[in-house]
Amino acid sequence: MADQRPTAARLPLSIRSGTAVAAGALLASSLPPRGWWPLGVAGIGLLGATLRDVTARCRFLLGALAGATLLTVGLWWATGLHFGGGIVLIACQGLLFGLIGPLVNPVRPWTALTGAVVLVEALRWRWPLSGLPFASPVLGQVDAPWVAIAPLAGSLGVLLVTAAVGGALAAGLAAGRGKAITMAAFSLALTPFVLSGPWPVSVENGRADVVRVAIVQGGGPTGTSAATGDPAVPLRRALALSADIPEETDLVVWAENVIQVSFPFEDSDVAASLGVLAAENHTTMLVGVTENDDALGEVPRFRNAAVVVEGDGQVGDRYEKVIRVPFGEYVPLRDLLARVVDLSRVPRDAIVGEGPPTVQTSLGTIGTVISFEAMFPQRVRAAVSAGGQFLVVPTNASSYVGPDVPAQQLAGARLRAMETGRAIAQAAPTGYSAIIDPDGTVRRLSQLGSGEVLTGEVMKRTALTPFVRFGDGPTLLAASVFVGVAWAPTAYSRWSRSRSMYSISLD
Numbered sequence: 001m002a003d004q005r006p007t008a009a010r011l012p013l014s015i016r017s018g019t020a021v022a023a024g025a026l027l028a029s030s031l032p033p034r035g036w037w038p039l040g041v042a043g044i045g046l047l048g049a050t051l052r053d054v055t056a057r058c059r060f061l062l063g064a065l066a067g068a069t070l071l072t073v074g075l076w077w078a079t080g081l082h083f084g085g086g087i088v089l090i091a092c093q094g095l096l097f098g099l100i101g102p103l104v105n106p107v108r109p110w111t112a113l114t115g116a117v118v119l120v121e122a123l124r125w126r127w128p129l130s131g132l133p134f135a136s137p138v139l140g141q142v143d144a145p146w147v148a149i150a151p152l153a154g155s156l157g158v159l160l161v162t163a164a165v166g167g168a169l170a171a172g173l174a175a176g177r178g179k180a181i182t183m184a185a186f187s188l189a190l191t192p193f194v195l196s197g198p199w200p201v202s203v204e205n206g207r208a209d210v211v212r213v214a215i216v217q218g219g220g221p222t223g224t225s226a227a228t229g230d231p232a233v234p235l236r237r238a239l240a241l242s243a244d245i246p247e248e249t250d251l252v253v254w255a256e257n258v259i260q261v262s263f264p265f266e267d268s269d270v271a272a273s274l275g276v277l278a279a280e281n282h283t284t285m286l287v288g289v290t291e292n293d294d295a296l297g298e299v300p301r302f303r304n305a306a307v308v309v310e311g312d313g314q315v316g317d318r319y320e321k322v323i324r325v326p327f328g329e330y331v332p333l334r335d336l337l338a339r340v341v342d343l344s345r346v347p348r349d350a351i352v353g354e355g356p357p358t359v360q361t362s363l364g365t366i367g368t369v370i371s372f373e374a375m376f377p378q379r380v381r382a383a384v385s386a387g388g389q390f391l392v393v394p395t396n397a398s399s400y401v402g403p404d405v406p407a408q409q410l411a412g413a414r415l416r417a418m419e420t421g422r423a424i425a426q427a428a429p430t431g432y433s434a435i436i437d438p439d440g441t442v443r444r445l446s447q448l449g450s451g452e453v454l455t456g457e458v459m460k461r462t463a464l465t466p467f468v469r470f471g472d473g474p475t476l477l478a479a480s481v482f483v484g485v486a487w488a489p490t491a492y493s494r495w496s497r498s499r500s501m502y503s504i505s506l507d
Helices: 013-030 036-051 056-074 076-080 082-096 108-123 135-140 145-175 177-195 232-242 269-283 371-375 377-385 402-420 466-471 473-506
Strands: 211-216 251-254 257-264 282-290 301-309 316-320 358-361 364-368 390-392 424-427 435-436 442-445 452-459
Touching: 013 036, 013 056, 036 056, 036 108, 036 145, 036 390, 056 082, 076 402, 082 108, 108 135, 108 145, 108 282, 108 364, 135 145, 135 301, 135 402, 135 442, 135 473, 145 211, 145 358, 145 377, 145 402, 145 473, 177 232, 211 371, 211 424, 232 402, 232 452, 251 371, 251 390, 251 424, 257 269, 257 452, 269 282, 269 301, 282 358, 282 390, 301 358, 364 377, 371 377, 371 390, 377 402, 377 424, 377 466, 402 424, 402 435, 402 442, 402 466, 435 452, 442 452
Parallel strands: 211 251, 251 282, 257 282, 364 390, 390 424
Antiparallel strands: 211 452, 282 301, 301 316, 358 364, 424 435, 435 442
16 A cells, blocks of 8 residues: 655645645634635645645645634733733633644545544643633634524534534535535535434423513623722612613622622621612512632632522522633632732632522522523533523623623523523623623623613523534534544555564565
């Protein structure tokens, strides 16, 4: 069998570097708030062409260059919190993205590329620390036709199809006009298959029960740090807007961090005021609470919680955030880093919560994930598996200037709704607040910076999608098969050569 190791590059490295940057730029253009999803497909195809016929080291460097381009655009907002830290974050995430390169077979890149993109993104969502799902290419595919596969295979399944289509089109173009037309027809044929797939979420007992929701967005300027802002301002704005919520509202939702008190919340004056408000309106409230608990250790600590106040005025169940934002809600190796880095913008560390991401209320079980957690499919899956009939996402992107973080959060929430078949009520102090149907349709959407109350209905459901039942396991297995199939002939060729050389040496 012929030697299938990569030959000398057909294109100079300088040109390949340019195409790697172009691939990353195309992927970045698909991310919200731009959201041009076909460019994400083109970006993956161009990345595969760039990685063809070069060594493993070059493939890693080219993949990292594409990743750095994508993530510079997708994560630039992080430099607003700390410029040096943001640059380090982008560089590290770019290097992780570069791992796509060595997984791609340079002789037949398209098949391996499909699996490699999925495997590396799955790693990025989990490691290092708690992982980072922001700026993922799948966020740019929330309006693509194959997003309908999300209830079956989750966001990684959507990414698998995206990479397969991008790779198929690029392979067809590389093979010639006739095959390009064939590959394009194959890719388009996926659309009706996905849209008519056997995974719509059923509604038990006919029409689903609904909950009438009012989401309170206090408003105000973006780019306001929670560490330096006046904590009384968000509370005052939320109270003013909550005074006029519509009658017969079942649930009022306040955003993350709107209330800042000392631990415990139940003993605070704010809790008493909200009890009166809930009783007067005969409604349940779910509010974002930051509880300072400086009694734990030398470093100031706080709890980030979503707390229920029932219609009888009593404080009910709570959920405390489990997945914290590294360098936002806590600082790893704080004592060491404090010697060389200014940590004044992150003066406290969040306490890790416990238990499933749900709260028990008079309205039933509500899946509750707080801000950053909503970007993690497995955390939202845990909320539904624990009985969440719909989802509430208190979040806070007011520290960031511009629409990038809120738009990516909104895209993530839409994917979570489709994966789990659950409606979502998302509340943010400065936006985006939203009411999202189980199929990912945004029914109500606030404006950035405005003070407003979004009202609407969310459906209560108990049916479980295949993704909730089985998780990412089947998709990760499929991705591994794609990579393995692509490398199998090369591995066999190497084994045959080594066997032949061994036979000659014996002779």
